Amino acid sequence: MAQREARQSPLYFDLTTSWSKDISIFRASLGAAVEQARDEGDRRGEALTAVLLAEVSEILRDANNAALAQRAVICITA
8 A cells, every 4th residue: 555655756767878967867866855855854864965965066066167177278278
């Protein structure tokens, strides 16, 4: 009975390989986990996943800024 009432995730297969897409999906899944914990009233789970989401966002922002800075150096020296 509980299994019938539980939300069933759709089954899918992603046959492509893309590092940037994998990162985007990972970040989106953290955002979804924050929302799910919030909806379920799980304050601890919400706080933990929110911290992970913030850390991943910071890492991605820093990596993007480093790439932009490197690109600027390449453009200036070219």
